[in-house]
Each structure stands twice: as C-alpha cells, then as structure tokens.
Amino acid sequence: MNDGWRPSAGIDALRLRARLLERVREYFRVRDVLEVETPVAVARTVSDPQIESLQLTGDAPRYLHTSPEYAMKRLLAAGSGDVFQVCKVFRAGERSALHNPEFTMIEWYRVEMDLPGIMAETAGLAALLLADGWPHAGLPVEYLDYQAAFRRELQIDPLEVPMAVLAPLCVKHGLAAGSAADASRDQLLDFLVATQIGPNLGRHGLTCLHHYPASQAALAQLDAGDARTALRFELYAAGVELANGYVELADPGEQARRFVLDRQLRQVRGLASIDADERLLAALQAGLPPCAGVALGFDRVAMLAAGATRIDAVLAFPWERA
Numbered sequence: 063m064n065d066g067w068r069p070s071a072g073i074d075a076l077r078l079r080a081r082l083l084e085r086v087r088e089y090f091r092v093r094d095v096l097e098v099e100t101p102v103a104v105a106r107t108v109s110d111p112q113i114e115s116l117q118l119t120g121d122a123p124r125y126l127h128t129s130p131e132y133a134m135k136r137l138l139a140a141g142s143g144d145v146f147q148v149c150k151v152f153r154a155g156e157r158s159a160l161h162n163p164e165f166t167m168i169e170w171y172r173v174e175m176d177l178p179g180i181m182a183e184t185a186g187l188a189a190l191l192l193a194d195g196w197p198h199a200g201l202p203v204e205y206l207d208y209q210a211a212f213r214r215e216l217q218i219d220p221l222e223v224p225m226a227v228l229a230p231l232c233v234k235h236g237l238a239a240g241s242a243a244d245a246s247r248d249q250l251l252d253f254l255v256a257t258q259i260g261p262n263l264g265r266h267g268l269t270c271l272h273h274y275p276a277s278q279a280a281l282a283q284l285d286a287g288d289a290r291t292a293l294r295f296e297l298y299a300a301g302v303e304l305a306n307g308y309v310e311l312a313d314p315g316e317q318a319r320r321f322v323l324d325r326q327l328r329q330v331r332g333l334a335s336i337d338a339d340e341r342l343l344a345a346l347q348a349g350l351p352p353c354a355g356v357a358l359g360f361d362r363v364a365m366l367a368a369g370a371t372r373i374d375a376v377l378a379f380p381w382e383r384a
Contacts, residue, residue: 066383070374079364079376082191086148086168086360089187095144095170100133102126102150106339109324110280111331112252114154116163126152129357130169131281132342135310138171138353139345146170148360159372160302162380166360173353177293177309180354181205181270184297184305188268188363195367196299201267208273208291215259220251221275221290248277264298271296281317282308297358304363307356314346 069076087097107115107125118124127133130147137145151167168187172180185203192199212220216231228250229242237245237253245253263269272295276284279292293309311317321338328335364376374380 068383069378070380070383071376071378075364075368075370075376076378078195078368082360082364082367083148085190086187089190090146090170093144095146095172096142098134098137098142098145098147099149100127100130100137100147104133106132106341107336108132109321109328109336109338111324111327111333114333115336116152116154128153129167131355131357132339134169134171134355135342135350136345138173139348139350144170144172157381159374160362160365162361162373162377164381164384165373168358168360169356171310171353171355173351175354177272177295177354178205180307180309180356181272181295181297184295184307184356184358185268185270187358188297188299188304191363192299192367195369198265198267198299204264204267204269206263206269206271208271208275211259211263211271212254215262216254220254225250248275251275251278260298260303261301264300264302269298271298279311279320280308281311281320283311299363299366302362302366303359304366305356305358307354309354310350312346312350312352314343317346318343 090097103118103124104127105122105124108128113128115125115128118126128151130149130151134145134147147169149167149169150164152164154163156163172183175183182203189199209219209221212218218227218231225247228247229245232242232245232250232253233239235254235258242250263271273285273291274294276290276292279294282292282294285291285293295307296303297305297307318338325335361373361376365371365373368376370376
C-alpha cells in the first residue's frame with residue numbers, strides 16, 4: 063500500500079507549530095506591529111544570484127515570491143509603519159534536511175530601529191519560540207562580528223585575505239580544486255561560513271553573526287564607520303541559520319545599481335536574467351522610512367523546538383508529498 067498520502071509530521075509536531083505561530087503573533091501584537099498580507103504570485107522576483115525562483119505559466123510572467131520583502135517595503139513607503147507577515151515562500155532547487163522548496167517565513171520591518179535593536183528583537187523572538195524545546199534558548203546571546211568569527215575559527219581576516227590563500231584554504235576544507243579555481247571571493251567565503259563557521263555558531267545559546275562584507279550587502283546599508291562591511295546579520299542556533307536581517311537600504315540610486323550588478327553576475331553564472339522591480343524603485347524614490355527588517359525561517363525554528371534534525375518532521379506535507 064502506498065503511504066505517500068500520509069503527513070511526514072506527527073500530530074504533536076503540528077500542534078507545536080500552531081502554538082509557536084500563536085506566540086509569533088502575540089510577540090508582535092504587544093509591540094503594536096501590524097500583520098499584513100501581500101501577493102504570493104508577483105510580476106517581479108528577486109535578482110539575488112544566490113536565489114532561484116519558481117515561475118508560473120500563463121498569459122504574463124509571474125513568479126512565486128521568494129520573500130515578501132519588496133511588497134512590504136512598498137507598504138512601508140506608503141506609511142504603514144511597523145509590519146510583519148507570516149507566509150509561504152518558494153525557492154527552486156532547495157531540498158535537504160534543512161530546506162524545502164516551499165516553506166514558512168516570518169518577515170517583519172521596524173521603523174527607526176538600528177542593527178543592535180533588530181538583532182536583539184530577533185534573538186528575543188527566537189528564544190521565545192525555542193523556550194520549551196531547545197535547552198540553550200535561555201542563555202545569553204552571542205553577538206559575533208563576521209571578521210572576528212573568521213579569525214576565531216580559521217585565523218584569517220576575510221576582508222583582507224588574498225585569493226591565493228583563500229582558495230587553497232577552501233580546498234583544504236573539502237571544496238574541489240576545480241570549483242575553488244572558478245569561484246569568486248564571495249563564493250569562497252560563503253563555503254567557509256557554511257562548512258567551518260556556521261556549524262559552530264549557536265552551540266551554547268543563540269549567536270548573531272553581523273557585519274558581513276559589503277559585497278554581500280544584498281539590500282542592506284553599508285556601515286558608515288567601515289564601508290567594507292554591511293549592516294547585515296544572521297541568527298544561528300545549534301549551527302543552523304534561522305534568520306537573515308538588515309538595516310534596510312533606502313537609496314533608490316544605490317538599489318538600482320545593485321540590481322544591475324546582480325543582473326551582470328547572473329549572466330556570468332549562466333542564470334536566468336531578472337528585470338529590476340520598478341515598483342520597488344518607485345517606492346524607494348517616494349521615500350522608505352529608516353527601518354530594519356528580518357526574514358526568519360519558521361520551519362527551522364519549529365524543528366529545533368521539536369528536538370528534530372530534519373524539517374520534514376514539522377511539515378505536514380513536504381515537497382515530495384505535496
């Protein structure tokens with residue numbers, strides 16, 4: 063008999079998800095953050111070369127959104143104030159113990175909040191959600207600079223290390239020599255974060271890894287005190303990345319320039335070309351208030367809260383059973 067109709071998560075895990083979602087909404091309700099909904103099928107998708115979108119067929123190109131970021135920023139520019147959203151998002155080709163092409167994201171934006179503030183708020187929400195299932199949730203949060211993490215784990219400065227040292231180091235830690243020779247600096251740094259640094263973060267309490275290189279700023283502002291770095295952070299628990307956050311870029315000219323750079327990089331890598339989101343640029347032109355934003359992977363948090371090692375344990379129907 064075919065058991066593919068059955069859910070991969072047990073009823074206790076589904077009840078846990080429901081309780082955690084209630085906590086999320088209460089966390090933002092008491093902070094007077096407005097819950098919003100934005101379209102799942104969108105005319106423009108992200109240009110980030112690290113992310114591939116699922117495209118819909120029909121009369122006009124549409125994509126399943128990889129994040130509600132662009133739409134939520136349009137709301138902010140229209141005067142919404144602080145907002146959050148609980149939604150399904152989609153990313154092509156991402157399937158593993160920690161990835162499902164369809165997953166639940168908690169995304170929020172806080173007006174006039176700086177990097178220390180948004181990191182503390184994100185860690186606070188994660189600790190609340192993990193309080194009953196992860197033994198280290200109540201321990202002090204570690205705030206670790208990206209440079210300091212590389213110095214601690216690999217004894218190099220990621221902003222200064224020459225490629226002649228960086229590439230062999232990646233080979234030493236398991237990257238194929240041919241892949242290392244063809245990789246960009248950021249790809250090599252990402253490999254080391256994924257294999258040598260990230261797995262060691264959040265082992266004794268939550269860790270916020272912050273001030274990523276400016277070349278990895280994505281939609282974050284650069285640090286006025288050191289333009290080599292961006293006001294971006296990631297939150298880790300038990301070696302698992304849970305959230306990615308920024309002090310948001312509000313300059314439409316700089317955003318347009320980054321769209322062009324993304325498009326060029328996608329071309330170099332042989333990826334599909336993505337047009338810039340003109341509505342986002344128009345919203346930035348109208349005026350995005352100073353704000354910080356975060357995207358948190360809810361399924362991963364639920365997995366840790368359940369004491370599981372695969373997100374399938376907290377998904378009703380993962381990709382293969384959907």
